[in-house]
Amino acid sequence: MTALLGPAEIRGLAAELDIRPTKKLGQNFVHDPNTVRRIVDLSKVSDTDHVLEIGPGLGSLTLGLLGSGARVTAIEIDPVLATRLPVTIAERAPEARFTVRTQDALKLAAADLPDPPTHLVANLPYNVAVPVVLHLLAELPSLAHGLVMVQTEVADRMAAGPGSRIYGVPSVKIAWYGTARKVAPVPRAVFWPVPNVDSALVSFERAAEPAADRGEVFAVVDAAFAQRRKTLRAALSSWAGSGERAEAILRAAGIDPRTRGEQLEVRDFVRIAEGRALPPSV
Structure with a gap:
């Protein structure tokens, strides 16, 4: 021993x-x-x-x-x-x-x-x-x-x-x-x-990692919690380019823009990150 x-x-x-x-x-x-x-x-x-x-x-x-x-x-x-x-x-x-x-x-x-x-x-x-x-x-x-x-x-x-x-x-x-x-x-x-x-x-x-770009997803996470009292629409406005664009991405991901980051799971952040690649009309 x-x-x-x-x-x-x-x-x-x-x-x-x-x-x-x-x-x-x-x-x-x-x-x-x-x-x-x-x-x-x-x-x-x-x-x-x-x-x-x-x-x-x-x-x-x-x-x-x-x-x-x-x-x-x-x-x-x-x-x-x-x-x-x-x-x-x-x-x-x-x-x-x-x-x-x-x-x-x-x-x-x-x-x-x-x-x-x-x-x-x-x-x-x-x-x-x-x-x-x-x-x-x-x-x-x-x-x-x-x-x-x-x-x-x-x-x-x-x-x-x-x-x-x-x-x-x-x-x-x-x-x-x-x-x-x-x-x-x-x-x-x-x-x-x-x-x-x-x-x-x-x-x-x-466990198996999500099939997404980790760097892109982590950038969303960082932005969402930088000012955790803000709604995601406001918190992600700089990341998305504007508040309107952030709201569009969030809605396309099935997430209420009034939600805060602390309410989301990893898969939610994945959908948001993937949404930035969508055309601005979305």
Whole structure:
């Protein structure tokens, strides 16, 4: 069984590396082995899976994932942490299948990973969680499943459905790729240093993407929520070219121009985006 890291080991590694966790990089290290085991269990990864982990830090979750038998590719932006991580893995899980890349996850490309990963499992820095998830889902179609730990408010927005006051751009864009749901809270006390926000786990299952131009659809989504109190006729006027043109496109898509963006599903935004290609007389 892989030996996981506890509070003493985490602090010892940090002292050895002279690391002071920074808010800029969103560094809050999980030091509770039971929490790691729970995350790995909820991720449902097995020895047939290739897991992509973002921001492995000192290796708490990495060791848990490797203990499942899965292959793990870790992406770590901090060169000090990335250099020490293989040593930790060699000490505690010498037979594990593990690779680390010193890289910004927001710049990760499919070509960087010759063996496409099947799962995303990560404790994500709160300040970049949604951009990282959206980038990876777009860049790596092989990612069929995910389980990420994020700030609770972010988790709520990622999993929100139409009609909710927190439903917005992240909700719609993630729904483009599949289904997200909030699965469990994570106590503050399992982190070092203790964050001043609550955390939660969000799971993801990929589905078939709509047969439409993603960039065009996402442009509509961005416009619809830029001023969410506005009706879609008003919110989409710049995107469409005028309020009258926006109203015509909306009516052609079967959507009341007085509707607001928070009431629409992904497929509604798809119909709106496709409507801009129709002749102006429509």
